[in-house]
Amino acid sequence: MAEHTTGHTSSAEMGCGTSEAVLEPVLETRRLTVTAGAETILRDVNLAVPARSVYGLIGPSGAGKSTLLKCLNRLVDLQPLLRVEGEVRFQGRSLRDGTLHPDDLRVRIGMLFQQPVVFPGSIQHNVVFGVRRQTGVRRRDLPGIAESALREAALWDEVKDRLRKPAATLSVGQQQRLSLARALASRPEVLLMDEPTSALDPRSTRAIEELVRELKERHTIVLVTHDLGQAQRVSDWLGCLCLQDGAGELLETACCAELLESPKCQAVADFLRQSGGRTEA
Amino acid sequence: MRRWLDRAVVVGTGTCVLVACGVLLLLVLAIASRGLPALSWSFLTEEMSRGGAAGGIAYNLVGTLILIATAAIVCTPLAVGTALTHGFYLRSRAARRRLELVLYALNGIPSILFGIFGLIVFVGFLGWGKSWLSGGILLALVMLPTVTVAMIERIDALPRSHIEAAVALGLSESEVVRRVILPESAGALVTGLLLGLARVAGETAPILFTATVFAGATLPTGVRESPVLSLPYHVFVLAQDSFDPAVSRTVWGTATVLLLLVIGLSAVALPLRLRIHDEARHG
Numbered sequence: 001m002a003e004h005t006t007g008h009t010s011s012a013e014m015g016c017g018t019s020e021a022v023l024e025p026v027l028e029t030r031r032l033t034v035t036a037g038a039e040t041i042l043r044d045v046n047l048a049v050p051a052r053s054v055y056g057l058i059g060p061s062g063a064g065k066s067t068l069l070k071c072l073n074r075l076v077d078l079q080p081l082l083r084v085e086g087e088v089r090f091q092g093r094s095l096r097d098g099t100l101h102p103d104d105l106r107v108r109i110g111m112l113f114q115q116p117v118v119f120p121g122s123i124q125h126n127v128v129f130g131v132r133r134q135t136g137v138r139r140r141d142l143p144g145i146a147e148s149a150l151r152e153a154a155l156w157d158e159v160k161d162r163l164r165k166p167a168a169t170l171s172v173g174q175q176q177r178l179s180l181a182r183a184l185a186s187r188p189e190v191l192l193m194d195e196p197t198s199a200l201d202p203r204s205t206r207a208i209e210e211l212v213r214e215l216k217e218r219h220t221i222v223l224v225t226h227d228l229g230q231a232q233r234v235s236d237w238l239g240c241l242c243l244q245d246g247a248g249e250l251l252e253t254a255c256c257a258e259l260l261e262s263p264k265c266q267a268v269a270d271f272l273r274q275s276g277g278r279t280e281a
Numbered sequence: 282m283r284r285w286l287d288r289a290v291v292v293g294t295g296t297c298v299l300v301a302c303g304v305l306l307l308l309v310l311a312i313a314s315r316g317l318p319a320l321s322w323s324f325l326t327e328e329m330s331r332g333g334a335a336g337g338i339a340y341n342l343v344g345t346l347i348l349i350a351t352a353a354i355v356c357t358p359l360a361v362g363t364a365l366t367h368g369f370y371l372r373s374r375a376a377r378r379r380l381e382l383v384l385y386a387l388n389g390i391p392s393i394l395f396g397i398f399g400l401i402v403f404v405g406f407l408g409w410g411k412s413w414l415s416g417g418i419l420l421a422l423v424m425l426p427t428v429t430v431a432m433i434e435r436i437d438a439l440p441r442s443h444i445e446a447a448v449a450l451g452l453s454e455s456e457v458v459r460r461v462i463l464p465e466s467a468g469a470l471v472t473g474l475l476l477g478l479a480r481v482a483g484e485t486a487p488i489l490f491t492a493t494v495f496a497g498a499t500l501p502t503g504v505r506e507s508p509v510l511s512l513p514y515h516v517f518v519l520a521q522d523s524f525d526p527a528v529s530r531t532v533w534g535t536a537t538v539l540l541l542l543v544i545g546l547s548a549v550a551l552p553l554r555l556r557i558h559d560e561a562r563h564g
Binding site (some may be wrong): 071075078080102103104105106108110112113117119120129133134144179182183186 | 443445447453456460
Protein backbone atom coordinates (compact mmCIF):
# COMPACT_ATOMS: atom_id res chain seq x y z
CA MET A 1 0.00 0.00 0.00
CA ALA A 2 1.60 3.23 -1.10
CA GLU A 3 1.73 5.99 1.41
CA HIS A 4 1.97 8.71 -1.12
CA THR A 5 0.69 8.77 -4.64
CA THR A 6 0.44 11.03 -7.61
CA GLY A 7 -2.03 10.99 -10.44
CA HIS A 8 -4.92 8.54 -10.14
CA THR A 9 -5.37 7.40 -6.59
CA SER A 10 -7.54 4.69 -5.17
CA SER A 11 -8.57 4.24 -1.59
CA ALA A 12 -6.31 1.25 -1.24
CA GLU A 13 -3.39 3.37 -2.26
CA MET A 14 -3.96 5.87 0.53
CA GLY A 15 -2.10 4.39 3.41
CA CYS A 16 -0.36 6.61 5.94
CA GLY A 17 -0.36 3.75 8.38
CA THR A 18 -4.13 3.76 8.80
CA SER A 19 -6.06 0.53 9.18
CA GLU A 20 -7.97 -1.05 6.28
CA ALA A 21 -11.31 -0.61 8.05
CA VAL A 22 -10.89 3.13 8.22
CA LEU A 23 -9.67 3.27 4.67
CA GLU A 24 -12.88 1.88 3.18
CA PRO A 25 -13.94 4.90 1.16
CA VAL A 26 -17.32 6.48 1.76
CA LEU A 27 -17.10 8.54 -1.39
CA GLU A 28 -15.22 7.66 -4.53
CA THR A 29 -14.92 9.08 -7.98
CA ARG A 30 -13.66 7.06 -10.90
CA ARG A 31 -12.42 8.84 -14.00
CA LEU A 32 -14.77 11.71 -13.25
CA THR A 33 -14.79 14.20 -16.10
CA VAL A 34 -16.94 17.32 -16.26
CA THR A 35 -17.33 19.32 -19.44
CA ALA A 36 -19.18 22.48 -20.38
CA GLY A 37 -19.57 22.35 -24.14
CA ALA A 38 -16.07 22.14 -25.59
CA GLU A 39 -14.43 23.16 -22.34
CA THR A 40 -13.23 20.51 -19.91
CA ILE A 41 -13.54 21.57 -16.28
CA LEU A 42 -12.44 18.36 -14.57
CA ARG A 43 -10.54 15.51 -16.18
CA ASP A 44 -10.24 11.91 -15.00
CA VAL A 45 -10.52 12.60 -11.30
CA ASN A 46 -10.08 9.52 -9.12
CA LEU A 47 -10.78 10.35 -5.54
CA ALA A 48 -11.36 8.24 -2.46
CA VAL A 49 -12.58 9.72 0.78
CA PRO A 50 -12.10 7.50 3.84
CA ALA A 51 -14.81 7.41 6.49
CA ARG A 52 -14.64 9.56 9.64
CA SER A 53 -11.91 11.77 8.30
CA VAL A 54 -11.45 15.25 6.89
CA TYR A 55 -10.42 15.22 3.26
CA GLY A 56 -9.09 18.61 2.22
CA LEU A 57 -9.22 19.69 -1.40
CA ILE A 58 -6.71 22.37 -2.27
CA GLY A 59 -5.60 23.91 -5.51
CA PRO A 60 -5.56 27.15 -7.43
CA SER A 61 -8.73 29.08 -8.27
CA GLY A 62 -10.55 27.72 -11.30
CA ALA A 63 -9.17 24.21 -10.92
CA GLY A 64 -12.68 22.81 -10.39
CA LYS A 65 -12.67 22.15 -6.65
CA SER A 66 -16.23 23.41 -6.12
CA THR A 67 -17.44 21.58 -9.24
CA LEU A 68 -15.91 18.37 -7.92
CA LEU A 69 -17.66 18.92 -4.60
CA LYS A 70 -20.99 19.43 -6.36
CA CYS A 71 -20.51 16.20 -8.28
CA LEU A 72 -20.34 14.33 -4.99
CA ASN A 73 -23.96 15.20 -4.06
CA ARG A 74 -25.22 15.68 -7.62
CA LEU A 75 -25.77 19.38 -7.05
CA VAL A 76 -24.03 19.71 -10.38
CA ASP A 77 -27.35 18.53 -11.89
CA LEU A 78 -28.66 22.07 -11.33
CA GLN A 79 -26.34 23.27 -14.06
CA PRO A 80 -27.78 21.74 -17.22
CA LEU A 81 -24.89 22.94 -19.36
CA LEU A 82 -22.45 20.74 -17.48
CA ARG A 83 -21.94 17.15 -18.62
CA VAL A 84 -20.66 14.61 -16.14
CA GLU A 85 -18.89 11.42 -17.22
CA GLY A 86 -17.23 8.74 -15.17
CA GLU A 87 -18.53 7.47 -11.88
CA VAL A 88 -19.21 8.76 -8.38
CA ARG A 89 -19.82 6.12 -5.71
CA PHE A 90 -21.30 6.62 -2.27
CA GLN A 91 -20.83 3.72 0.11
CA GLY A 92 -20.00 1.53 -2.83
CA ARG A 93 -23.10 2.40 -4.88
CA SER A 94 -22.94 4.44 -8.03
CA LEU A 95 -24.88 7.69 -7.73
CA ARG A 96 -26.33 7.20 -11.17
CA ASP A 97 -27.39 3.57 -11.04
CA GLY A 98 -30.95 4.62 -10.20
CA THR A 99 -31.07 3.12 -6.71
CA LEU A 100 -30.55 6.36 -4.82
CA HIS A 101 -32.72 9.36 -5.66
CA PRO A 102 -30.73 12.63 -5.76
CA ASP A 103 -32.98 14.20 -3.09
CA ASP A 104 -32.36 11.27 -0.73
CA LEU A 105 -28.67 11.37 -1.53
CA ARG A 106 -28.48 15.04 -0.57
CA VAL A 107 -30.07 14.32 2.78
CA ARG A 108 -27.22 11.89 3.45
CA ILE A 109 -24.53 14.16 2.01
CA GLY A 110 -25.00 17.62 3.51
CA MET A 111 -23.34 20.74 2.21
CA LEU A 112 -22.04 23.99 3.61
CA PHE A 113 -21.40 26.81 1.19
CA GLN A 114 -18.87 29.59 0.92
CA GLN A 115 -21.37 32.23 2.03
CA PRO A 116 -23.85 31.48 4.79
CA VAL A 117 -27.35 30.95 3.43
CA VAL A 118 -30.12 32.14 5.70
CA PHE A 119 -33.69 31.56 4.64
CA PRO A 120 -36.34 34.12 5.56
CA GLY A 121 -37.71 33.16 8.94
CA SER A 122 -36.67 32.44 12.47
CA ILE A 123 -33.53 30.71 13.70
CA GLN A 124 -35.48 27.57 14.54
CA HIS A 125 -37.26 27.62 11.18
CA ASN A 126 -33.86 27.72 9.50
CA VAL A 127 -32.46 24.80 11.47
CA VAL A 128 -35.36 22.49 10.69
CA PHE A 129 -35.81 23.78 7.14
CA GLY A 130 -34.58 20.58 5.53
CA VAL A 131 -35.49 18.03 8.15
CA ARG A 132 -39.16 19.07 8.24
CA ARG A 133 -39.80 17.32 4.95
CA GLN A 134 -38.37 14.01 5.98
CA THR A 135 -40.79 11.18 6.51
CA GLY A 136 -41.15 10.08 10.10
CA VAL A 137 -40.25 13.48 11.50
CA ARG A 138 -43.16 14.74 13.55
CA ARG A 139 -43.87 18.38 14.24
CA ARG A 140 -43.37 17.94 17.97
CA ASP A 141 -39.90 16.47 17.33
CA LEU A 142 -38.67 19.62 15.61
CA PRO A 143 -37.64 21.67 18.68
CA GLY A 144 -35.56 18.76 19.96
CA ILE A 145 -33.95 18.26 16.55
CA ALA A 146 -33.20 21.98 16.35
CA GLU A 147 -31.60 21.99 19.79
CA SER A 148 -29.50 18.95 19.04
CA ALA A 149 -28.27 20.40 15.73
CA LEU A 150 -27.56 23.80 17.27
CA ARG A 151 -25.58 22.16 20.07
CA GLU A 152 -23.60 20.14 17.53
CA ALA A 153 -22.85 23.36 15.65
CA ALA A 154 -21.81 25.06 18.90
CA LEU A 155 -24.48 27.71 18.50
CA TRP A 156 -27.05 26.66 21.08
CA ASP A 157 -25.75 28.76 23.95
CA GLU A 158 -25.75 31.88 21.80
CA VAL A 159 -29.27 31.52 20.40
CA LYS A 160 -31.26 29.40 22.85
CA ASP A 161 -33.12 32.46 24.15
CA ARG A 162 -34.03 33.82 20.73
CA LEU A 163 -34.96 30.83 18.60
CA ARG A 164 -38.04 32.66 17.30
CA LYS A 165 -36.05 35.73 16.30
CA PRO A 166 -35.19 36.30 12.63
CA ALA A 167 -32.11 34.37 11.56
CA ALA A 168 -30.96 37.36 9.54
CA THR A 169 -30.14 39.18 12.78
CA LEU A 170 -27.27 36.80 13.54
CA SER A 171 -23.68 37.76 12.75
CA VAL A 172 -22.13 36.29 9.60
CA GLY A 173 -20.11 33.81 11.65
CA GLN A 174 -23.24 32.73 13.53
CA GLN A 175 -25.14 32.46 10.25
CA GLN A 176 -22.51 30.09 8.92
CA ARG A 177 -22.80 27.93 12.03
CA LEU A 178 -26.59 28.11 11.61
CA SER A 179 -26.15 26.83 8.05
CA LEU A 180 -24.01 24.04 9.47
CA ALA A 181 -26.68 23.25 12.08
CA ARG A 182 -29.28 23.08 9.31
CA ALA A 183 -27.14 20.61 7.39
CA LEU A 184 -26.47 18.58 10.56
CA ALA A 185 -30.17 18.44 11.48
CA SER A 186 -30.72 15.96 8.65
CA ARG A 187 -28.05 13.73 10.24
CA PRO A 188 -25.92 13.39 7.12
CA GLU A 189 -23.15 10.84 6.92
CA VAL A 190 -20.98 13.12 4.82
CA LEU A 191 -20.51 16.89 4.95
CA LEU A 192 -19.22 18.79 1.96
CA MET A 193 -17.78 22.17 2.84
CA ASP A 194 -16.99 24.65 0.10
CA GLU A 195 -14.58 27.20 1.56
CA PRO A 196 -16.84 27.60 4.60
CA THR A 197 -14.67 30.20 6.31
CA SER A 198 -13.79 32.43 3.38
CA ALA A 199 -16.38 35.04 4.42
CA LEU A 200 -15.64 34.84 8.14
CA ASP A 201 -13.47 36.74 10.58
CA PRO A 202 -10.57 34.91 12.30
CA ARG A 203 -12.60 34.18 15.45
CA SER A 204 -15.48 32.62 13.53
CA THR A 205 -12.98 30.78 11.34
CA ARG A 206 -11.40 29.22 14.43
CA ALA A 207 -14.83 28.23 15.69
CA ILE A 208 -15.67 26.47 12.42
CA GLU A 209 -12.28 24.72 12.33
CA GLU A 210 -12.79 23.51 15.87
CA LEU A 211 -16.19 22.19 14.85
CA VAL A 212 -14.75 20.39 11.83
CA ARG A 213 -12.30 18.60 14.10
CA GLU A 214 -15.13 17.55 16.40
CA LEU A 215 -17.55 16.60 13.65
CA LYS A 216 -15.16 14.15 12.02
CA GLU A 217 -15.76 11.82 14.95
CA ARG A 218 -19.26 11.27 13.57
CA HIS A 219 -19.13 12.47 9.98
CA THR A 220 -16.94 12.23 6.92
CA ILE A 221 -15.96 15.68 5.75
CA VAL A 222 -14.74 16.92 2.39
CA LEU A 223 -13.41 20.44 2.75
CA VAL A 224 -12.47 22.77 -0.09
CA THR A 225 -10.09 25.43 1.12
CA HIS A 226 -7.71 28.01 -0.24
CA ASP A 227 -6.06 28.37 3.13
CA LEU A 228 -3.16 25.93 3.39
CA GLY A 229 -2.88 26.69 7.10
CA GLN A 230 -6.47 25.64 7.55
CA ALA A 231 -5.93 22.55 5.44
CA GLN A 232 -3.01 21.64 7.66
CA ARG A 233 -4.95 22.31 10.87
CA VAL A 234 -8.04 20.27 10.10
CA SER A 235 -7.36 17.79 7.29
CA ASP A 236 -6.32 14.17 7.62
CA TRP A 237 -5.98 13.78 3.87
CA LEU A 238 -5.28 16.24 1.14
CA GLY A 239 -5.94 16.19 -2.56
CA CYS A 240 -4.49 18.85 -4.82
CA LEU A 241 -6.39 19.83 -7.95
CA CYS A 242 -4.34 21.76 -10.48
CA LEU A 243 -5.00 23.00 -13.96
CA GLN A 244 -3.43 20.86 -16.65
CA ASP A 245 -4.05 21.95 -20.24
CA GLY A 246 -6.97 24.06 -19.03
CA ALA A 247 -8.71 21.28 -17.10
CA GLY A 248 -8.63 20.49 -13.41
CA GLU A 249 -6.84 17.26 -12.54
CA LEU A 250 -6.30 15.68 -9.16
CA LEU A 251 -2.54 15.52 -9.38
CA GLU A 252 -1.68 14.26 -5.96
CA THR A 253 -3.38 12.95 -2.89
CA ALA A 254 -1.81 11.87 0.38
CA CYS A 255 -1.83 12.29 4.11
CA CYS A 256 -1.99 15.96 4.91
CA ALA A 257 1.47 16.35 6.40
CA GLU A 258 3.11 14.35 3.65
CA LEU A 259 1.58 16.26 0.82
CA LEU A 260 2.46 19.58 2.37
CA GLU A 261 5.95 18.50 3.44
CA SER A 262 7.10 16.57 0.42
CA PRO A 263 4.89 16.81 -2.65
CA LYS A 264 5.87 14.41 -5.38
CA CYS A 265 4.36 16.31 -8.25
CA GLN A 266 6.11 19.41 -9.53
CA ALA A 267 2.85 21.28 -10.27
CA VAL A 268 1.68 20.63 -6.73
CA ALA A 269 5.01 21.80 -5.33
CA ASP A 270 4.74 24.95 -7.45
CA PHE A 271 1.22 25.59 -6.18
CA LEU A 272 2.28 25.11 -2.57
CA ARG A 273 5.24 27.44 -3.05
CA GLN A 274 3.05 30.13 -4.63
CA SER A 275 0.52 29.74 -1.85
CA GLY A 276 3.14 30.08 0.86
CA GLY A 277 3.42 26.37 1.62
CA ARG A 278 6.40 24.03 1.19
CA THR A 279 8.53 24.21 -1.95
CA GLU A 280 10.23 20.85 -2.30
CA ALA A 281 9.18 18.49 -5.07
CA MET B 282 -20.06 75.09 -17.41
CA ARG B 283 -20.10 71.72 -15.69
CA ARG B 284 -21.86 73.15 -12.65
CA TRP B 285 -24.44 74.78 -14.92
CA LEU B 286 -25.06 71.44 -16.63
CA ASP B 287 -25.45 69.71 -13.26
CA ARG B 288 -28.05 72.25 -12.21
CA ALA B 289 -29.84 71.97 -15.55
CA VAL B 290 -30.10 68.20 -15.10
CA VAL B 291 -31.47 68.62 -11.57
CA VAL B 292 -34.00 71.24 -12.74
CA GLY B 293 -34.98 69.10 -15.75
CA THR B 294 -35.53 65.92 -13.77
CA GLY B 295 -37.32 67.85 -11.03
CA THR B 296 -39.65 69.38 -13.61
CA CYS B 297 -40.48 65.91 -14.96
CA VAL B 298 -41.41 64.78 -11.45
CA LEU B 299 -43.53 67.89 -10.90
CA VAL B 300 -45.36 67.42 -14.19
CA ALA B 301 -46.05 63.73 -13.46
CA CYS B 302 -47.22 64.38 -9.91
CA GLY B 303 -49.04 67.54 -10.97
CA VAL B 304 -51.10 65.73 -13.61
CA LEU B 305 -52.06 63.07 -11.07
CA LEU B 306 -52.94 65.71 -8.49
CA LEU B 307 -55.01 67.71 -10.98
CA LEU B 308 -56.85 64.58 -12.07
CA VAL B 309 -57.66 63.62 -8.50
CA LEU B 310 -58.70 67.18 -7.63
CA ALA B 311 -60.82 67.57 -10.76
CA ILE B 312 -62.73 64.37 -10.07
CA ALA B 313 -62.92 64.67 -6.29
CA SER B 314 -64.06 68.31 -6.28
CA ARG B 315 -67.03 67.42 -8.48
CA GLY B 316 -67.70 63.96 -7.14
CA LEU B 317 -67.29 64.23 -3.39
CA PRO B 318 -70.44 66.36 -2.92
CA ALA B 319 -72.43 63.56 -4.54
CA LEU B 320 -71.16 60.91 -2.16
CA SER B 321 -73.42 59.81 0.64
CA TRP B 322 -74.40 56.56 2.33
CA SER B 323 -77.54 56.38 0.24
CA PHE B 324 -75.53 56.94 -2.97
CA LEU B 325 -73.42 53.89 -2.14
CA THR B 326 -76.25 51.68 -0.93
CA GLU B 327 -79.21 52.51 -3.14
CA GLU B 328 -80.05 51.16 -6.54
CA MET B 329 -79.93 53.38 -9.58
CA SER B 330 -83.25 54.96 -10.60
CA ARG B 331 -84.57 57.28 -13.33
CA GLY B 332 -81.86 56.19 -15.76
CA GLY B 333 -79.05 57.28 -13.48
CA ALA B 334 -80.46 60.70 -12.67
CA ALA B 335 -81.41 59.54 -9.19
CA GLY B 336 -80.63 56.81 -6.71
CA GLY B 337 -77.23 55.33 -6.10
CA ILE B 338 -74.69 52.92 -7.45
CA ALA B 339 -74.92 49.97 -5.05
CA TYR B 340 -75.07 47.23 -7.68
CA ASN B 341 -72.51 48.98 -9.87
CA LEU B 342 -70.07 48.91 -6.99
CA VAL B 343 -70.88 45.31 -6.13
CA GLY B 344 -70.63 44.31 -9.82
CA THR B 345 -67.20 45.89 -10.16
CA LEU B 346 -66.03 44.18 -6.98
CA ILE B 347 -67.31 40.84 -8.31
CA LEU B 348 -65.49 41.38 -11.61
CA ILE B 349 -62.14 42.34 -10.09
CA ALA B 350 -62.32 39.65 -7.42
CA THR B 351 -62.97 37.07 -10.15
CA ALA B 352 -60.12 38.52 -12.18
CA ALA B 353 -57.76 38.25 -9.22
CA ILE B 354 -58.82 34.65 -8.50
CA VAL B 355 -58.44 33.59 -12.13
CA CYS B 356 -55.25 35.54 -12.71
CA THR B 357 -53.30 34.43 -9.63
CA PRO B 358 -52.72 30.76 -10.53
CA LEU B 359 -52.09 31.65 -14.18
CA ALA B 360 -49.51 34.27 -13.25
CA VAL B 361 -47.82 32.09 -10.64
CA GLY B 362 -47.67 29.13 -13.02
CA THR B 363 -46.33 31.22 -15.89
CA ALA B 364 -43.76 32.97 -13.70
CA LEU B 365 -42.56 29.66 -12.24
CA THR B 366 -42.32 28.14 -15.69
CA HIS B 367 -40.24 31.10 -16.80
CA GLY B 368 -38.06 31.40 -13.75
CA PHE B 369 -37.62 27.81 -12.64
CA TYR B 370 -38.68 25.16 -15.09
CA LEU B 371 -37.61 26.59 -18.46
CA ARG B 372 -33.90 25.91 -18.75
CA SER B 373 -33.42 27.29 -22.27
CA ARG B 374 -32.75 31.00 -22.53
CA ALA B 375 -34.42 31.06 -25.95
CA ALA B 376 -37.60 29.51 -24.59
CA ARG B 377 -37.68 32.06 -21.77
CA ARG B 378 -37.27 34.88 -24.27
CA ARG B 379 -40.15 33.51 -26.33
CA LEU B 380 -42.37 33.39 -23.26
CA GLU B 381 -41.43 36.98 -22.40
CA LEU B 382 -42.31 37.98 -25.96
CA VAL B 383 -45.75 36.40 -25.60
CA LEU B 384 -46.33 38.26 -22.32
CA TYR B 385 -45.29 41.61 -23.75
CA ALA B 386 -47.43 40.98 -26.84
CA LEU B 387 -50.39 40.14 -24.57
CA ASN B 388 -49.76 43.34 -22.64
CA GLY B 389 -49.82 45.34 -25.86
CA ILE B 390 -53.15 44.01 -27.11
CA PRO B 391 -55.79 46.76 -27.05
CA SER B 392 -58.38 45.96 -24.43
CA ILE B 393 -61.23 46.23 -26.93
CA LEU B 394 -59.77 43.16 -28.66
CA PHE B 395 -60.13 41.22 -25.43
CA GLY B 396 -63.77 42.30 -25.53
CA ILE B 397 -64.15 41.01 -29.09
CA PHE B 398 -62.38 37.78 -28.12
CA GLY B 399 -64.78 37.36 -25.19
CA LEU B 400 -67.75 38.10 -27.44
CA ILE B 401 -66.72 35.32 -29.82
CA VAL B 402 -65.64 32.72 -27.26
CA PHE B 403 -67.76 33.23 -24.15
CA VAL B 404 -70.86 34.95 -25.47
CA GLY B 405 -71.02 33.12 -28.80
CA PHE B 406 -69.13 29.82 -28.71
CA LEU B 407 -69.78 28.85 -25.10
CA GLY B 408 -73.20 30.44 -25.14
CA TRP B 409 -72.81 32.19 -21.82
CA GLY B 410 -74.33 35.42 -23.10
CA LYS B 411 -73.34 38.35 -20.95
CA SER B 412 -71.83 36.91 -17.80
CA TRP B 413 -69.85 38.18 -14.84
CA LEU B 414 -67.55 35.16 -15.28
CA SER B 415 -66.66 36.13 -18.86
CA GLY B 416 -65.81 39.61 -17.63
CA GLY B 417 -63.69 38.28 -14.77
CA ILE B 418 -61.78 35.93 -17.04
CA LEU B 419 -61.17 38.66 -19.63
CA LEU B 420 -59.99 41.12 -17.00
CA ALA B 421 -57.69 38.39 -15.65
CA LEU B 422 -56.17 38.07 -19.13
CA VAL B 423 -55.75 41.83 -19.35
CA MET B 424 -53.87 41.96 -16.03
CA LEU B 425 -51.99 38.68 -16.51
CA PRO B 426 -48.83 40.21 -18.05
CA THR B 427 -48.58 42.85 -15.31
CA VAL B 428 -48.82 40.30 -12.50
CA THR B 429 -46.62 37.74 -14.23
CA VAL B 430 -43.84 40.15 -15.09
CA ALA B 431 -43.78 41.48 -11.52
CA MET B 432 -43.35 37.93 -10.27
CA ILE B 433 -40.82 36.96 -12.92
CA GLU B 434 -38.65 39.92 -11.96
CA ARG B 435 -38.80 38.88 -8.31
CA ILE B 436 -38.01 35.23 -9.04
CA ASP B 437 -35.08 36.28 -11.22
CA ALA B 438 -33.80 38.45 -8.37
CA LEU B 439 -34.04 35.66 -5.77
CA PRO B 440 -30.63 34.67 -4.45
CA ARG B 441 -29.49 31.65 -6.41
CA SER B 442 -27.81 30.48 -3.21
CA HIS B 443 -31.22 29.97 -1.57
CA ILE B 444 -32.33 27.56 -4.26
CA GLU B 445 -28.98 25.78 -4.27
CA ALA B 446 -28.99 25.47 -0.47
CA ALA B 447 -32.55 24.13 -0.47
CA VAL B 448 -31.71 21.53 -3.11
CA ALA B 449 -28.57 20.61 -1.16
CA LEU B 450 -30.81 19.85 1.83
CA GLY B 451 -32.65 17.28 -0.25
CA LEU B 452 -35.72 19.32 -1.10
CA SER B 453 -37.42 18.24 -4.31
CA GLU B 454 -38.22 20.72 -7.09
CA SER B 455 -41.81 21.11 -5.92
CA GLU B 456 -40.65 21.68 -2.34
CA VAL B 457 -38.17 24.31 -3.50
CA VAL B 458 -41.04 26.04 -5.31
CA ARG B 459 -43.38 25.78 -2.32
CA ARG B 460 -40.93 26.62 0.44
CA VAL B 461 -38.41 28.96 -1.16
CA ILE B 462 -39.64 30.53 -4.37
CA LEU B 463 -43.30 31.17 -3.57
CA PRO B 464 -42.78 32.60 -0.06
CA GLU B 465 -39.95 34.81 -1.22
CA SER B 466 -41.87 36.13 -4.24
CA ALA B 467 -45.26 36.57 -2.55
CA GLY B 468 -44.64 40.31 -2.15
CA ALA B 469 -44.22 40.66 -5.89
CA LEU B 470 -47.44 38.74 -6.48
CA VAL B 471 -49.34 41.15 -4.22
CA THR B 472 -47.74 44.15 -5.90
CA GLY B 473 -48.49 42.79 -9.35
CA LEU B 474 -52.09 42.05 -8.39
CA LEU B 475 -52.44 45.55 -6.99
CA LEU B 476 -51.15 47.11 -10.18
CA GLY B 477 -53.22 44.80 -12.34
CA LEU B 478 -56.44 45.32 -10.37
CA ALA B 479 -55.94 49.06 -10.35
CA ARG B 480 -55.74 48.89 -14.11
CA VAL B 481 -58.67 46.59 -14.78
CA ALA B 482 -61.00 48.17 -12.22
CA GLY B 483 -61.51 51.00 -14.68
CA GLU B 484 -61.51 48.91 -17.88
CA THR B 485 -64.68 49.20 -19.92
CA ALA B 486 -63.82 47.65 -23.27
CA PRO B 487 -63.32 44.00 -22.22
CA ILE B 488 -66.61 43.90 -20.31
CA LEU B 489 -68.61 46.04 -22.69
CA PHE B 490 -69.93 43.18 -24.84
CA THR B 491 -69.40 40.34 -22.43
CA ALA B 492 -70.23 41.04 -18.82
CA THR B 493 -71.94 44.28 -17.99
CA VAL B 494 -75.18 46.07 -18.67
CA PHE B 495 -76.32 49.58 -17.85
CA ALA B 496 -79.41 48.63 -15.88
CA GLY B 497 -81.57 45.73 -14.87
CA ALA B 498 -79.00 43.50 -13.18
CA THR B 499 -78.54 42.84 -9.50
CA LEU B 500 -76.51 39.99 -8.05
CA PRO B 501 -75.53 37.15 -10.39
CA THR B 502 -77.32 33.89 -9.77
CA GLY B 503 -75.47 31.71 -12.24
CA VAL B 504 -73.07 31.89 -15.15
CA ARG B 505 -75.23 32.02 -18.27
CA GLU B 506 -76.98 35.30 -19.04
CA SER B 507 -75.89 36.68 -15.74
CA PRO B 508 -74.43 40.15 -16.26
CA VAL B 509 -73.53 42.65 -13.59
CA LEU B 510 -73.60 46.42 -13.40
CA SER B 511 -70.22 48.09 -13.19
CA LEU B 512 -68.73 51.47 -12.31
CA PRO B 513 -66.72 52.16 -15.49
CA TYR B 514 -69.59 51.20 -17.81
CA HIS B 515 -71.94 53.36 -15.75
CA VAL B 516 -69.66 56.37 -16.21
CA PHE B 517 -69.19 55.52 -19.88
CA VAL B 518 -72.90 55.35 -20.68
CA LEU B 519 -74.02 58.31 -18.60
CA ALA B 520 -71.22 60.57 -19.83
CA GLN B 521 -71.90 59.63 -23.46
CA ASP B 522 -75.60 59.28 -23.76
CA SER B 523 -77.37 61.30 -21.16
CA PHE B 524 -78.48 64.84 -21.77
CA ASP B 525 -80.03 65.13 -18.34
CA PRO B 526 -78.05 67.72 -16.24
CA ALA B 527 -79.01 65.84 -13.07
CA VAL B 528 -76.96 62.91 -14.30
CA SER B 529 -73.64 64.79 -14.06
CA ARG B 530 -73.81 64.49 -10.28
CA THR B 531 -74.02 60.70 -10.63
CA VAL B 532 -71.23 60.61 -13.21
CA TRP B 533 -68.76 62.49 -11.04
CA GLY B 534 -69.85 60.62 -7.95
CA THR B 535 -69.33 57.28 -9.69
CA ALA B 536 -65.95 58.39 -11.01
CA THR B 537 -64.94 59.39 -7.49
CA VAL B 538 -65.98 56.01 -6.12
CA LEU B 539 -63.92 54.33 -8.85
CA LEU B 540 -60.95 56.49 -7.93
CA LEU B 541 -61.38 55.75 -4.23
CA LEU B 542 -61.63 52.04 -5.03
CA VAL B 543 -58.26 52.13 -6.80
CA ILE B 544 -56.68 54.19 -4.02
CA GLY B 545 -58.28 51.87 -1.46
CA LEU B 546 -56.78 48.83 -3.20
CA SER B 547 -53.37 50.45 -2.94
CA ALA B 548 -53.92 51.41 0.68
CA VAL B 549 -54.78 47.83 1.59
CA ALA B 550 -52.18 46.16 -0.59
CA LEU B 551 -49.19 48.35 0.13
CA PRO B 552 -48.93 47.64 3.88
CA LEU B 553 -49.71 44.00 3.15
CA ARG B 554 -46.92 43.87 0.61
CA LEU B 555 -44.52 45.57 3.01
CA ARG B 556 -45.42 43.09 5.74
CA ILE B 557 -44.92 40.11 3.45
CA HIS B 558 -41.66 41.62 2.24
CA ASP B 559 -40.54 42.18 5.81
CA GLU B 560 -41.50 38.64 6.83
CA ALA B 561 -39.71 37.27 3.80
CA ARG B 562 -36.55 39.07 4.85
CA HIS B 563 -36.62 38.69 8.59
CA GLY B 564 -39.22 36.10 9.50
